Amino acid sequence: MNRTDRLYALVEHLRACAPSRVSARALAARFEVSLRTIERDIAALQQGGVPIYADVGRSGGYTLDKSRTLPPLNFTPAEAVAVAISLGRAEGSPFSRSARTALQKIVAAMSAADGASARELAGRIRLLAPLDAGEPASVPAVLEEAMSARRVVRLAYADADGVETERDVEPVAFTGGTRAWYLIGWCRLRGDARVFRIDRVRRAVLLEETAPERRFEDLAENPPDAIVRALEFV
Known part of the structure; x- marks a missing residue:
């Protein structure tokens, strides 16, 4: 399993277990990676806006706030790519930073197969921009x-x-x-x-x-x- 697929699978596993907490050691065993790799994956998801929380201690672990996530969606790969195209043209617009985390949550909520198909289809999309067009000023x-x-x-x-x-x-x-x-x-x-x-x-x-x-x-x-x-x- 590559890292992208593992991240999506990690979110789905935490969603399925929520509100129970899952230890880093249990996650590492499930995905057959090291504790350090799981910690890096969790940090990457948190930075991407996925509401994962950690508790320390013997009964601690990671949990996902299900109230702030989407259940599995029936987005087709084409629908997900259509959303990505729209968001890809939103650079510099109000809430463009939130647009990126929204797209990550949409793809994370898709099935692994549809997510993989969406990423493959997205790889065949290219956006054009005028050569003299600078980066738009981002809304603070x-x-x-x-x-x-x-x-x-x-x-x-x-x-x-x-x-x-x-x-x-x-x-x-x-x-x-x-x-x-x-x-x-x-x-x-x-x-x-x-x-x-x-x-x-x-x-x-x-x-x-x-x-x-x-x-x-x-x-x-x-x-x-x-x-x-x-x-x-x-």
């Missing part, structure tokens, strides 16, 4: 948290001329595409709605204050050369 994690938790955020923001100002902003929405992303919010410095280009945000600090609820439709109109549409979740 603090802005993602401000949007998720609806918290006021303090920005140090540079305008098109490089003039920097500090302002408290109530986040309302992210908007953008493949080349640039923007934060739409209520700017308390200007007392009005403003659009902030993400790559011009120099610093961002999350404040303790909860932002008042504001609707995107009340703040912004569609630009003349584009249509702003909501993300379709289902």
